[in-house]
Amino acid sequence: MRTYLSFETAVADIDARLDELRAVAEKGDSPALAEEIARLEARADKALADLYANLTPWQKTQVARIQGRPRFGDYVKGLITEFTPLAGDRYFGEDEAIVGGLGRFEGESVCVLGQEKGDDTASRVQHNFGMARPEGYRKAVRLMELADRFGLPVISLIDTAGAFPGVEAEERGQAEAIARSTDACLALGAPNIAVIIGEGGSGGALAIAACNIVLMLEHAIYTVASPEAAASILWRDSSRAQEAATGMKITAQDLIRFGIIDGVIAEPLGGAHRDPQAAVAATGHAISDGLKSLHGLSPDELRNARAEKFLAMGRKI
Incomplete structure (x- = not known):
């Protein structure tokens, strides 16, 4: 239907x-x-x-959230062979909002990370709607360090409204976990590439998206806060989310113009949800091109290029 x-x-x-x-x-x-x-x-x-x-920014927000849009698991199934998920942060427990593991992309061994929102009520609850707790980000750090040890490229697939804002997450060090995950991204001596496949919400997204190359699907969004949260903060009125979305410049078209992302992946006519297989294939081609452009760079060159990329954003602003 x-x-x-x-x-x-x-x-x-x-x-x-x-x-x-x-x-x-x-x-x-x-x-x-x-x-x-x-x-x-x-x-x-x-x-x-x-x-x-x-489409207006608010309409793109709706498209980015729509049921039927391909999720993390769809991309793994379509692009990664021999995928072996790895669980646990070795400190507290397992967080199922962030899924990660090892596999092969076009025959090359890679580490894959991403938020999984789920496809139905049961799986959404299981994955906490893609909103990770601290143990999710600590698991991401563990996997990135593993990838770094063996020189494996890291592919991050971003789809989250943001990190989980619950009391228990704050008690277990949510801000510190996000900061360490962001630092682990920046410190990698292996190439890393991120793709915003749906929502890229706040530090919850940036924690695994501080990469050499950051791409966005055509109708995805990448935000410092959700439009609803921004409207609540600015005007104490979440009903002004549409106005907030317009002012925040959250679309791929805005962000590539500002130099925040490096490329936009075209979606099938009418959005990725109308032809998920084509969207996954297009994303695979873009990831392949991105990894090839980083091939041959030394660990120091990768770190320096990544650092310069993010420092340049501050200079532009």
Whole structure:
């Protein structure tokens, strides 16, 4: 069953009419009906293309969050072979919001990290909606240090509204865990590349995204705080989230212009949720190109390039 966002009413109406005509066409051949279906299909594609070419930041936020958009597990399944998940931070326990492990990407051994939001109610609860506790970031540090020891490239797939804000997370050192994870990213002597596949929320995203190359899917968002949280902080009114999203410059198109990210990965017509396999494949090509561009750099060159990349952002601002 297709899912439509509130601003996709016109497309939904055309698709509903198409479904009706296709049901009639299945009962018998009709050249006139086939022509009408072809005309409506072209109209639907054009309406979708026009709509998605001019999405507002708030609309992109909705697309980035929509059910059916490929999640971390979909990318691992589509891009990584022989994936072996590794659990636990060796301090407190296992956090399932951040999933990580070792596998092969295009035949090369890699370490893969990312937030998993889940696909249904049970899996979302299991993975805490992709919001990691301190042990998740400490697990990420452990895996990055393991990758560094063996010279394995690190691929981070980012999809989180932010780190878990609960009392128990603060009691166990959430801020310190995020800081150490960010530091581990910056200190890696192996190449690392991050892709914002949905939401890139605050320090919860940056903790595993301080990489040599940072990419974003076309309709993903990367934020210092969610639009709702920003509206609550600025105006004490979360209903002004749409206004906050516009002012925060959270889209891939804004962020590449500011030099915050390094590339934008085109999504299938109508968003990654309409053709997940194509979105995963396009992301794989972009990761491959990124890793090839880093091939041959020494550990010191990788660290220096990474440091210069983030220092340059402050100079621009």
